[in-house]
Amino acid sequence: xxxxxxxxxxxxxxLFKRVNNNDFEYVYRGNFTQxxxxxxxxxxxxxxxxxxAKSSIQKRVYFIMMEGMQNITRHQGLIGxxxxxxxxxxxxxxxxxxxxxxxxxxxxxxxxxxxxxxLEQLNLLEPAQLKLLHKEILVSGHISNRxxxxxxxxxxxxxxxxxxxxxxxxxxxxxxxxxxxxEILSNNDKxxxxxxxxxxxxxxxxxxxxxxxxxxxxxxxxxxxxxxFNQKNILSLLSIIKSQINKTSTSKKLYNxxxxxxxxxSKHADVIDDIPSEGKSGVFFLCRKTNQFMLTTGNxxxxxxxxxxxxxxxxxxxxxxxxxxxxxxxxxLKSGESDSKKTGLGFLDIRMKSDNKLIYSFRNINDxxxxxxxxxxxxxxx
Amino acid sequence: xxxxxxxxxxxxxxxxxxxxxxxxxxSNVSLPEDAIEFYQPIFNWLKEYTENPNPTTNFDFSVxxxxxxxxxxxxDMMLLINKMANKSDITIRWHYDVLDEDMLMLxxxxxxxxxxxxxxxxxxxxxx
Numbered sequence: 396x397x398x399x400x401x402x403x404x405x406x407x408x409x410l411f412k413r414v415n416n417n418d419f420e421y422v423y424r425g426n427f428t429q430x431x432x433x434x435x436x437x438x439x440x441x442x443x444x445x446x447x448a449k450s451s452i453q454k455r456v457y458f459i460m461m462e463g464m465q466n467i468t469r470h471q472g473l474i475g476x477x478x479x480x481x482x483x484x485x486x487x488x489x490x491x492x493x494x495x496x497x498x499x500x501x502x503x504x505x506x507x508x509x510x511x512x513x514l515e516q517l518n519l520l521e522p523a524q525l526k527l528l529h530k531e532i533l534v535s536g537h538i539s540n541r542x543x544x545x546x547x548x549x550x551x552x553x554x555x556x557x558x559x560x561x562x563x564x565x566x567x568x569x570x571x572x573x574x575x576x577x578e579i580l581s582n583n584d585k586x587x588x589x590x591x592x593x594x595x596x597x598x599x600x601x602x603x604x605x606x607x608x609x610x611x612x613x614x615x616x617x618x619x620x621x622x623x624f625n626q627k628n629i630l631s632l633l634s635i636i637k638s639q640i641n642k643t644s645t646s647k648k649l650y651n652x653x654x655x656x657x658x659x660x661s662k663h664a665d666v667i668d669d670i671p672s673e674g675k676s677g678v679f680f681l682c683r684k685t686n687q688f689m690l691t692t693g694n695x696x697x698x699x700x701x702x703x704x705x706x707x708x709x710x711x712x713x714x715x716x717x718x719x720x721x722x723x724x725x726x727x728l729k730s731g732e733s734d735s736k737k738t739g740l741g742f743l744d745i746r747m748k749s750d751n752k753l754i755y756s757f758r759n760i761n762d763x764x765x766x767x768x769x770x771x772x773x774x775x776x777x
Numbered sequence: 778x779x780x781x782x783x784x785x786x787x788x789x790x791x792x793x794x795x796x797x798x799x800x801x802x803x804s805n806v807s808l809p810e811d812a813i814e815f816y817q818p819i820f821n822w823l824k825e826y827t828e829n830p831n832p833t834t835n836f837d838f839s840v841x842x843x844x845x846x847x848x849x850x851x852x853d854m855m856l857l858i859n860k861m862a863n864k865s866d867i868t869i870r871w872h873y874d875v876l877d878e879d880m881l882m883l884x885x886x887x888x889x890x891x892x893x894x895x896x897x898x899x900x901x902x903x904x905x
Contacts, residue, residue, distance in 0.1 A: 740845035
Protein backbone atom coordinates (compact mmCIF):
# COMPACT_ATOMS: atom_id res chain seq x y z
CA UNK A 396 0.00 0.00 0.00
CA UNK A 397 1.47 3.33 -1.07
CA UNK A 398 0.34 6.14 1.11
CA UNK A 399 0.91 9.77 0.38
CA UNK A 400 3.41 10.57 3.08
CA UNK A 401 4.72 13.90 1.97
CA UNK A 402 2.93 17.12 2.77
CA UNK A 403 1.18 17.14 -0.62
CA UNK A 404 -1.77 15.25 0.82
CA UNK A 405 -2.32 18.00 3.33
CA UNK A 406 -1.71 20.59 0.68
CA UNK A 407 -4.18 19.01 -1.74
CA UNK A 408 -6.89 19.18 0.88
CA UNK A 409 -5.92 22.65 1.99
CA LEU A 410 -6.09 23.96 -1.58
CA PHE A 411 -9.28 22.03 -2.31
CA LYS A 412 -11.00 23.56 0.71
CA ARG A 413 -10.16 27.08 -0.45
CA VAL A 414 -12.88 26.92 -3.06
CA ASN A 415 -16.62 26.53 -2.57
CA ASN A 416 -19.00 24.74 -4.85
CA ASN A 417 -19.23 26.36 -8.29
CA ASP A 418 -16.43 28.76 -7.51
CA PHE A 419 -13.00 28.34 -8.94
CA GLU A 420 -9.44 29.36 -8.49
CA TYR A 421 -6.68 29.07 -11.02
CA VAL A 422 -3.15 29.90 -10.02
CA TYR A 423 -0.20 29.94 -12.33
CA ARG A 424 3.32 30.35 -11.06
CA GLY A 425 6.18 30.82 -13.46
CA ASN A 426 7.30 32.94 -16.35
CA PHE A 427 4.82 34.31 -18.81
CA THR A 428 4.92 33.80 -22.54
CA GLN A 429 2.35 34.73 -25.13
CA UNK A 430 1.20 31.11 -25.39
CA UNK A 431 0.76 30.79 -21.66
CA UNK A 432 -1.09 34.06 -21.43
CA UNK A 433 -3.43 32.94 -24.20
CA UNK A 434 -4.08 29.55 -22.62
CA UNK A 435 -4.80 31.10 -19.23
CA UNK A 436 -7.25 33.50 -20.84
CA UNK A 437 -8.94 30.57 -22.62
CA UNK A 438 -9.27 28.65 -19.39
CA UNK A 439 -10.69 31.65 -17.59
CA UNK A 440 -13.12 32.29 -20.40
CA UNK A 441 -14.47 28.75 -20.20
CA UNK A 442 -14.93 29.07 -16.46
CA UNK A 443 -16.47 32.48 -16.75
CA UNK A 444 -18.93 31.24 -19.34
CA UNK A 445 -20.06 28.30 -17.25
CA UNK A 446 -20.54 30.58 -14.29
CA UNK A 447 -23.45 32.93 -13.90
CA ALA A 448 -21.53 36.00 -14.92
CA LYS A 449 -23.22 38.33 -17.36
CA SER A 450 -21.30 38.86 -20.53
CA SER A 451 -20.39 42.43 -19.59
CA ILE A 452 -18.75 41.09 -16.43
CA GLN A 453 -17.02 38.35 -18.37
CA LYS A 454 -15.56 40.94 -20.70
CA ARG A 455 -14.43 43.07 -17.83
CA VAL A 456 -12.74 40.16 -16.06
CA TYR A 457 -11.13 39.12 -19.33
CA PHE A 458 -9.83 42.60 -19.97
CA ILE A 459 -8.41 42.94 -16.47
CA MET A 460 -6.73 39.54 -16.72
CA MET A 461 -5.15 40.44 -20.02
CA GLU A 462 -4.01 43.82 -18.75
CA GLY A 463 -2.57 42.18 -15.61
CA MET A 464 -0.62 39.56 -17.50
CA GLN A 465 0.63 42.07 -20.03
CA ASN A 466 1.80 44.17 -17.15
CA ILE A 467 3.89 41.22 -16.00
CA THR A 468 5.25 40.40 -19.46
CA ARG A 469 6.17 44.03 -20.08
CA HIS A 470 8.26 44.13 -16.95
CA GLN A 471 9.54 40.61 -17.23
CA GLY A 472 13.20 40.16 -17.93
CA LEU A 473 14.27 43.39 -16.27
CA ILE A 474 15.52 41.61 -13.24
CA GLY A 475 17.26 38.65 -14.82
CA UNK A 476 18.17 35.44 -13.05
CA UNK A 477 16.43 36.38 -9.84
CA UNK A 478 13.14 36.21 -11.74
CA UNK A 479 13.71 32.64 -12.78
CA UNK A 480 14.61 31.70 -9.25
CA UNK A 481 11.65 33.58 -7.79
CA UNK A 482 8.87 33.33 -10.36
CA UNK A 483 5.78 35.46 -10.36
CA UNK A 484 2.20 34.44 -9.86
CA UNK A 485 -1.09 34.98 -11.59
CA UNK A 486 -4.40 34.12 -9.97
CA UNK A 487 -8.00 34.31 -11.08
CA UNK A 488 -10.61 33.50 -8.46
CA UNK A 489 -14.35 33.39 -8.40
CA UNK A 490 -15.95 33.72 -5.00
CA UNK A 491 -19.70 33.85 -5.05
CA UNK A 492 -20.55 36.55 -7.53
CA UNK A 493 -17.21 38.34 -7.30
CA UNK A 494 -14.04 37.85 -9.27
CA UNK A 495 -10.49 38.56 -8.20
CA UNK A 496 -7.56 38.92 -10.54
CA UNK A 497 -4.20 39.03 -8.84
CA UNK A 498 -0.69 39.30 -10.17
CA UNK A 499 2.49 39.02 -8.17
CA UNK A 500 5.88 39.80 -9.63
CA UNK A 501 9.37 40.64 -8.52
CA UNK A 502 10.41 44.28 -8.52
CA UNK A 503 13.52 46.11 -7.38
CA UNK A 504 13.15 47.34 -3.88
CA UNK A 505 14.13 50.85 -4.90
CA UNK A 506 10.90 51.03 -6.94
CA UNK A 507 8.58 50.09 -4.10
CA UNK A 508 8.12 53.58 -2.71
CA UNK A 509 7.36 55.16 -6.07
CA UNK A 510 4.90 52.46 -7.08
CA UNK A 511 3.17 52.58 -3.76
CA UNK A 512 2.61 56.32 -3.89
CA UNK A 513 1.41 56.11 -7.49
CA LEU A 514 -1.19 53.50 -6.55
CA GLU A 515 -2.22 55.39 -3.44
CA GLN A 516 -2.73 58.49 -5.54
CA LEU A 517 -4.84 56.59 -8.06
CA ASN A 518 -6.95 55.25 -5.21
CA LEU A 519 -7.76 58.80 -4.12
CA LEU A 520 -9.17 59.78 -7.48
CA GLU A 521 -12.83 59.91 -8.31
CA PRO A 522 -14.04 58.21 -11.48
CA ALA A 523 -14.24 61.53 -13.32
CA GLN A 524 -10.67 62.33 -12.32
CA LEU A 525 -9.49 58.90 -13.40
CA LYS A 526 -11.10 59.50 -16.74
CA LEU A 527 -9.43 62.86 -17.06
CA LEU A 528 -6.03 61.49 -16.09
CA HIS A 529 -6.46 58.73 -18.62
CA LYS A 530 -7.18 61.29 -21.31
CA GLU A 531 -4.29 63.53 -20.26
CA ILE A 532 -1.79 60.72 -20.53
CA LEU A 533 -3.16 59.72 -23.90
CA VAL A 534 -2.90 63.28 -25.19
CA SER A 535 0.44 64.23 -23.68
CA GLY A 536 1.91 60.90 -24.71
CA HIS A 537 3.83 60.46 -21.49
CA ILE A 538 4.76 56.91 -22.24
CA SER A 539 7.12 55.26 -19.80
CA ASN A 540 10.12 53.46 -21.23
CA ARG A 541 8.30 50.18 -20.63
CA UNK A 542 5.55 51.27 -22.96
CA UNK A 543 3.10 51.29 -20.11
CA UNK A 544 2.40 54.92 -19.24
CA UNK A 545 0.54 53.72 -16.18
CA UNK A 546 -2.47 53.57 -18.45
CA UNK A 547 -2.94 49.91 -17.59
CA UNK A 548 -3.32 50.68 -13.91
CA UNK A 549 -5.75 53.50 -14.59
CA UNK A 550 -7.82 51.38 -16.95
CA UNK A 551 -7.95 48.59 -14.41
CA UNK A 552 -9.06 51.00 -11.72
CA UNK A 553 -11.77 52.32 -14.04
CA UNK A 554 -12.98 48.92 -15.23
CA UNK A 555 -13.16 47.36 -11.79
CA UNK A 556 -14.97 50.26 -10.19
CA UNK A 557 -13.06 49.52 -7.01
CA UNK A 558 -9.93 50.75 -5.36
CA UNK A 559 -6.78 48.98 -6.39
CA UNK A 560 -5.62 46.46 -3.85
CA UNK A 561 -1.91 45.88 -3.55
CA UNK A 562 0.79 44.65 -1.25
CA UNK A 563 4.52 44.06 -1.17
CA UNK A 564 6.59 41.24 0.18
CA UNK A 565 10.24 41.86 0.85
CA UNK A 566 12.44 39.03 -0.43
CA UNK A 567 15.89 40.32 0.40
CA UNK A 568 17.85 43.58 0.45
CA UNK A 569 17.28 44.14 -3.26
CA UNK A 570 13.94 42.66 -4.25
CA UNK A 571 10.31 42.63 -3.29
CA UNK A 572 7.26 40.92 -4.66
CA UNK A 573 4.60 43.32 -5.80
CA UNK A 574 1.05 41.98 -5.52
CA UNK A 575 -1.69 43.71 -7.35
CA UNK A 576 -5.33 42.74 -7.10
CA UNK A 577 -8.45 43.85 -8.89
CA GLU A 578 -11.86 42.90 -7.65
CA ILE A 579 -14.79 42.75 -10.05
CA LEU A 580 -18.25 42.69 -8.57
CA SER A 581 -20.84 41.17 -10.81
CA ASN A 582 -23.68 43.29 -9.45
CA ASN A 583 -21.70 46.30 -10.61
CA ASP A 584 -23.13 46.02 -14.04
CA LYS A 585 -24.59 49.36 -15.00
CA UNK A 586 -21.75 51.78 -15.44
CA UNK A 587 -18.09 51.60 -14.63
CA UNK A 588 -18.50 53.83 -11.63
CA UNK A 589 -21.80 52.83 -10.19
CA UNK A 590 -20.35 51.94 -6.81
CA UNK A 591 -18.64 55.25 -6.25
CA UNK A 592 -17.55 56.17 -3.63
CA UNK A 593 -15.30 53.13 -3.85
CA UNK A 594 -15.62 50.99 -0.74
CA UNK A 595 -12.62 50.64 1.53
CA UNK A 596 -10.23 47.90 0.59
CA UNK A 597 -10.20 44.54 2.25
CA UNK A 598 -6.50 43.73 2.46
CA UNK A 599 -7.20 40.11 3.39
CA UNK A 600 -7.87 38.94 -0.12
CA UNK A 601 -4.53 40.19 -1.42
CA UNK A 602 -2.70 38.90 1.67
CA UNK A 603 -4.32 35.53 1.04
CA UNK A 604 -2.70 35.35 -2.40
CA UNK A 605 0.60 36.50 -0.94
CA UNK A 606 0.48 33.60 1.53
CA UNK A 607 -0.60 31.19 -1.18
CA UNK A 608 2.35 32.31 -3.30
CA UNK A 609 4.67 31.55 -0.38
CA UNK A 610 3.21 28.05 -0.15
CA UNK A 611 3.52 27.46 -3.88
CA UNK A 612 7.07 28.80 -3.84
CA UNK A 613 8.17 26.54 -1.02
CA UNK A 614 6.63 23.47 -2.69
CA UNK A 615 7.72 24.46 -6.20
CA UNK A 616 4.20 24.31 -7.56
CA UNK A 617 3.86 25.53 -11.14
CA UNK A 618 0.13 25.50 -11.54
CA UNK A 619 -2.91 24.85 -9.44
CA UNK A 620 -6.55 24.60 -10.45
CA UNK A 621 -9.44 24.25 -8.02
CA UNK A 622 -12.95 24.09 -9.23
CA UNK A 623 -15.25 22.15 -11.50
CA PHE A 624 -13.55 19.63 -13.72
CA ASN A 625 -15.09 18.98 -17.09
CA GLN A 626 -13.66 18.15 -20.49
CA LYS A 627 -13.40 21.80 -21.56
CA ASN A 628 -11.51 22.89 -18.47
CA ILE A 629 -9.27 19.90 -18.78
CA LEU A 630 -8.36 20.72 -22.35
CA SER A 631 -7.37 24.26 -21.46
CA LEU A 632 -5.40 23.13 -18.43
CA LEU A 633 -3.60 20.77 -20.76
CA SER A 634 -2.83 23.48 -23.24
CA ILE A 635 -1.34 25.64 -20.49
CA ILE A 636 0.91 22.80 -19.41
CA LYS A 637 1.83 22.21 -23.04
CA SER A 638 3.05 25.79 -23.35
CA GLN A 639 4.78 25.62 -20.00
CA ILE A 640 7.02 22.66 -20.77
CA ASN A 641 9.43 21.86 -23.57
CA LYS A 642 8.69 19.35 -26.24
CA THR A 643 10.54 16.35 -24.95
CA SER A 644 9.71 12.77 -24.26
CA THR A 645 9.17 13.68 -20.61
CA SER A 646 6.76 16.47 -21.43
CA LYS A 647 4.68 14.14 -23.59
CA LYS A 648 4.56 11.68 -20.71
CA LEU A 649 3.56 14.45 -18.39
CA TYR A 650 0.80 15.50 -20.77
CA ASN A 651 -0.54 12.00 -21.18
CA UNK A 652 -0.48 11.26 -17.48
CA UNK A 653 -2.22 14.53 -16.81
CA UNK A 654 -4.96 13.58 -19.28
CA UNK A 655 -5.62 10.36 -17.37
CA UNK A 656 -5.53 11.98 -13.95
CA UNK A 657 -7.76 14.91 -14.86
CA UNK A 658 -10.27 12.77 -16.74
CA UNK A 659 -10.28 10.54 -13.69
CA UNK A 660 -11.76 13.45 -11.77
CA SER A 661 -14.30 14.46 -14.40
CA LYS A 662 -15.43 10.87 -14.90
CA HIS A 663 -15.25 9.31 -11.47
CA ALA A 664 -15.28 11.95 -8.74
CA ASP A 665 -18.30 11.93 -6.49
CA VAL A 666 -20.33 14.99 -5.68
CA ILE A 667 -20.92 15.64 -2.04
CA ASP A 668 -23.96 17.90 -2.32
CA ASP A 669 -26.83 18.39 -4.72
CA ILE A 670 -25.89 21.83 -5.95
CA PRO A 671 -26.01 21.64 -9.74
CA SER A 672 -22.64 22.26 -11.34
CA GLU A 673 -20.94 21.82 -14.66
CA GLY A 674 -18.33 19.28 -13.75
CA LYS A 675 -16.94 17.66 -10.65
CA SER A 676 -15.23 19.50 -7.81
CA GLY A 677 -11.57 18.76 -7.69
CA VAL A 678 -8.09 20.07 -7.24
CA PHE A 679 -5.03 19.65 -9.40
CA PHE A 680 -1.49 20.85 -8.99
CA LEU A 681 1.75 20.35 -10.77
CA CYS A 682 5.01 20.56 -8.91
CA ARG A 683 8.53 20.56 -10.24
CA LYS A 684 11.38 19.28 -8.12
CA THR A 685 14.98 19.18 -9.29
CA ASN A 686 14.75 15.70 -10.78
CA GLN A 687 11.06 15.10 -11.17
CA PHE A 688 7.60 16.39 -11.88
CA MET A 689 4.85 15.54 -9.43
CA LEU A 690 1.18 15.66 -10.34
CA THR A 691 -1.43 15.61 -7.62
CA THR A 692 -5.19 15.44 -7.91
CA GLY A 693 -7.84 15.42 -5.23
CA ASN A 694 -11.59 14.92 -5.19
CA UNK A 695 -14.44 13.49 -3.16
CA UNK A 696 -15.17 9.81 -3.27
CA UNK A 697 -17.92 7.73 -1.70
CA UNK A 698 -16.62 5.72 1.23
CA UNK A 699 -18.06 2.49 -0.17
CA UNK A 700 -15.82 2.82 -3.25
CA UNK A 701 -12.57 3.20 -1.32
CA UNK A 702 -11.74 -0.47 -0.88
CA UNK A 703 -12.18 -1.31 -4.56
CA UNK A 704 -10.12 1.69 -5.56
CA UNK A 705 -7.32 0.81 -3.14
CA UNK A 706 -7.30 -2.72 -4.46
CA UNK A 707 -7.03 -1.48 -8.04
CA UNK A 708 -4.12 0.84 -7.35
CA UNK A 709 -2.31 -1.65 -5.09
CA UNK A 710 -2.72 -4.25 -7.80
CA UNK A 711 -1.13 -2.02 -10.42
CA UNK A 712 1.63 -1.01 -8.00
CA UNK A 713 2.49 -4.61 -7.18
CA UNK A 714 3.26 -5.60 -10.77
CA UNK A 715 6.67 -5.72 -12.37
CA UNK A 716 7.31 -4.46 -15.91
CA UNK A 717 6.52 -7.77 -17.57
CA UNK A 718 3.36 -8.26 -15.54
CA UNK A 719 2.18 -4.75 -16.37
CA UNK A 720 2.74 -5.31 -20.05
CA UNK A 721 0.87 -8.64 -19.98
CA UNK A 722 -1.98 -7.07 -18.09
CA UNK A 723 -2.17 -4.23 -20.63
CA UNK A 724 -2.44 -6.76 -23.45
CA UNK A 725 -5.04 -8.69 -21.53
CA UNK A 726 -7.24 -5.59 -21.24
CA UNK A 727 -6.78 -4.70 -24.90
CA LEU A 728 -7.80 -8.18 -25.99
CA LYS A 729 -10.67 -8.45 -23.57
CA SER A 730 -13.80 -7.61 -25.52
CA GLY A 731 -17.32 -6.64 -24.65
CA GLU A 732 -16.52 -3.87 -22.22
CA SER A 733 -19.67 -1.85 -22.39
CA ASP A 734 -19.05 0.74 -19.71
CA SER A 735 -17.44 3.57 -21.65
CA LYS A 736 -15.99 5.11 -18.55
CA LYS A 737 -14.09 2.10 -17.31
CA THR A 738 -11.48 0.96 -19.72
CA GLY A 739 -9.42 -0.23 -16.80
CA LEU A 740 -6.21 0.98 -18.41
CA GLY A 741 -5.92 4.33 -16.64
CA PHE A 742 -3.90 3.47 -13.53
CA LEU A 743 -1.88 0.91 -15.43
CA ASP A 744 -0.97 3.40 -18.11
CA ILE A 745 -0.03 6.06 -15.56
CA ARG A 746 2.15 3.59 -13.70
CA MET A 747 3.88 2.40 -16.88
CA LYS A 748 4.49 5.87 -18.28
CA SER A 749 5.68 7.39 -15.03
CA ASP A 750 7.79 4.39 -14.10
CA ASN A 751 6.90 5.16 -10.50
CA LYS A 752 4.36 3.74 -8.14
CA LEU A 753 1.11 5.61 -7.66
CA ILE A 754 0.70 7.21 -4.30
CA TYR A 755 -2.69 7.78 -2.76
CA SER A 756 -4.40 8.83 0.39
CA PHE A 757 -7.91 9.07 1.78
CA ARG A 758 -9.16 11.52 4.33
CA ASN A 759 -12.51 10.86 5.92
CA ILE A 760 -15.01 13.70 5.56
CA ASN A 761 -18.18 12.15 6.93
CA ASP A 762 -20.09 8.85 7.02
CA UNK A 763 -20.52 8.83 3.28
CA UNK A 764 -17.60 10.66 1.73
CA UNK A 765 -13.84 10.95 1.84
CA UNK A 766 -11.33 13.16 0.14
CA UNK A 767 -9.12 11.14 -2.15
CA UNK A 768 -5.71 12.35 -3.31
CA UNK A 769 -3.61 10.70 -5.97
CA UNK A 770 -0.04 11.51 -6.88
CA UNK A 771 2.21 10.52 -9.75
CA UNK A 772 5.89 11.32 -10.15
CA UNK A 773 7.80 11.45 -13.40
CA UNK A 774 11.56 11.31 -13.21
CA UNK A 775 13.43 13.81 -15.35
CA UNK A 776 16.82 12.17 -15.58
CA UNK A 777 15.94 9.85 -18.44
CA UNK B 778 -19.05 3.29 -50.66
CA UNK B 779 -19.25 6.74 -49.08
CA UNK B 780 -16.23 8.24 -47.41
CA UNK B 781 -15.96 8.79 -43.69
CA UNK B 782 -14.56 12.22 -43.03
CA UNK B 783 -14.34 13.69 -39.54
CA UNK B 784 -12.68 17.02 -38.92
CA UNK B 785 -10.27 17.24 -36.03
CA UNK B 786 -11.45 18.92 -32.85
CA UNK B 787 -9.53 19.88 -29.76
CA UNK B 788 -9.98 16.39 -28.37
CA UNK B 789 -10.92 14.13 -31.27
CA UNK B 790 -8.95 12.94 -34.30
CA UNK B 791 -9.13 13.83 -37.94
CA UNK B 792 -10.43 10.85 -39.85
CA UNK B 793 -10.19 10.53 -43.63
CA UNK B 794 -11.39 7.18 -44.87
CA UNK B 795 -11.82 7.65 -48.62
CA UNK B 796 -12.13 4.30 -50.42
CA UNK B 797 -12.42 6.04 -53.80
CA UNK B 798 -8.92 7.48 -53.44
CA UNK B 799 -7.72 4.58 -51.36
CA UNK B 800 -6.83 6.88 -48.49
CA UNK B 801 -7.36 5.77 -44.91
CA UNK B 802 -5.83 8.14 -42.43
CA UNK B 803 -6.41 8.77 -38.79
CA SER B 804 -4.49 11.61 -37.17
CA ASN B 805 -4.07 14.30 -34.53
CA VAL B 806 -5.32 13.66 -31.00
CA SER B 807 -7.82 11.37 -29.38
CA LEU B 808 -8.81 12.41 -25.88
CA PRO B 809 -12.60 12.24 -25.78
CA GLU B 810 -14.21 11.76 -22.41
CA ASP B 811 -16.58 9.15 -23.82
CA ALA B 812 -14.44 7.18 -26.25
CA ILE B 813 -17.04 4.50 -27.00
CA GLU B 814 -19.55 7.04 -28.15
CA PHE B 815 -17.04 8.80 -30.36
CA TYR B 816 -15.72 5.60 -31.97
CA GLN B 817 -19.10 4.02 -32.65
CA PRO B 818 -19.62 5.64 -36.09
CA ILE B 819 -16.07 4.71 -37.06
CA PHE B 820 -16.74 1.06 -36.18
CA ASN B 821 -19.98 1.11 -38.12
CA TRP B 822 -18.21 2.50 -41.15
CA LEU B 823 -15.36 0.02 -40.90
CA LYS B 824 -17.73 -2.93 -40.57
CA GLU B 825 -19.40 -1.90 -43.79
CA TYR B 826 -16.09 -1.37 -45.54
CA THR B 827 -14.96 -4.84 -44.43
CA GLU B 828 -17.76 -6.36 -46.52
CA ASN B 829 -16.28 -5.16 -49.75
CA PRO B 830 -12.83 -3.63 -49.32
CA ASN B 831 -10.44 -2.33 -51.97
CA PRO B 832 -7.82 -4.84 -53.12
CA THR B 833 -5.21 -2.92 -51.16
CA THR B 834 -5.82 -0.91 -48.01
CA ASN B 835 -3.21 1.08 -46.12
CA PHE B 836 -4.25 2.54 -42.81
CA ASP B 837 -2.15 5.45 -41.61
CA PHE B 838 -2.34 6.24 -37.93
CA SER B 839 -0.53 9.34 -36.82
CA VAL B 840 -1.67 10.25 -33.35
CA UNK B 841 0.09 12.76 -31.20
CA UNK B 842 -1.85 12.46 -27.96
CA UNK B 843 -4.13 9.70 -26.86
CA UNK B 844 -5.99 8.75 -23.69
CA UNK B 845 -6.25 5.16 -22.50
CA UNK B 846 -9.93 4.90 -23.36
CA UNK B 847 -8.99 5.69 -26.97
CA UNK B 848 -6.04 3.34 -27.04
CA UNK B 849 -8.48 0.50 -26.37
CA UNK B 850 -10.88 1.75 -29.07
CA UNK B 851 -8.08 2.12 -31.61
CA UNK B 852 -7.01 -1.42 -30.91
CA ASP B 853 -10.60 -2.57 -31.46
CA MET B 854 -10.51 -0.75 -34.81
CA MET B 855 -7.34 -2.59 -35.67
CA LEU B 856 -8.94 -5.91 -34.76
CA LEU B 857 -11.67 -5.14 -37.29
CA ILE B 858 -9.08 -4.20 -39.88
CA ASN B 859 -7.21 -7.39 -39.07
CA LYS B 860 -10.32 -9.39 -39.89
CA MET B 861 -10.46 -8.23 -43.49
CA ALA B 862 -6.94 -9.43 -44.23
CA ASN B 863 -8.34 -12.30 -46.33
CA LYS B 864 -10.21 -9.87 -48.59
CA SER B 865 -7.72 -7.03 -48.96
CA ASP B 866 -3.97 -6.59 -48.83
CA ILE B 867 -3.77 -4.67 -45.57
CA THR B 868 -0.97 -2.63 -44.07
CA ILE B 869 -1.26 -0.61 -40.88
CA ARG B 870 1.31 2.15 -40.62
CA TRP B 871 1.80 3.60 -37.17
CA HIS B 872 3.52 6.98 -37.40
CA TYR B 873 5.18 8.21 -34.23
CA ASP B 874 7.24 11.21 -33.18
CA VAL B 875 10.89 10.23 -32.69
CA LEU B 876 10.77 11.86 -29.24
CA ASP B 877 7.74 9.93 -28.17
CA GLU B 878 8.87 6.60 -26.78
CA ASP B 879 5.40 5.90 -25.37
CA MET B 880 3.80 6.10 -28.81
CA LEU B 881 6.48 3.77 -30.16
CA MET B 882 5.73 1.40 -27.29
CA LEU B 883 2.02 1.49 -27.96
CA UNK B 884 2.57 0.87 -31.68
CA UNK B 885 4.88 -2.03 -30.90
CA UNK B 886 2.30 -3.46 -28.54
CA UNK B 887 -0.42 -3.28 -31.20
CA UNK B 888 1.92 -4.80 -33.78
CA UNK B 889 2.74 -7.75 -31.55
CA UNK B 890 -0.90 -8.48 -30.86
CA UNK B 891 -1.97 -8.43 -34.51
CA UNK B 892 -1.23 -10.65 -37.48
CA UNK B 893 -1.70 -7.97 -40.10
CA UNK B 894 1.28 -6.21 -41.79
CA UNK B 895 2.23 -3.47 -39.38
CA UNK B 896 4.89 -0.83 -39.99
CA UNK B 897 6.30 1.51 -37.36
CA UNK B 898 7.20 4.76 -39.08
CA UNK B 899 9.27 7.34 -37.27
CA UNK B 900 8.89 11.05 -37.97
CA UNK B 901 10.66 14.05 -36.59
CA UNK B 902 8.76 17.12 -35.56
CA UNK B 903 11.39 19.76 -34.90
CA UNK B 904 9.68 22.93 -36.07
CA UNK B 905 9.97 24.19 -32.53
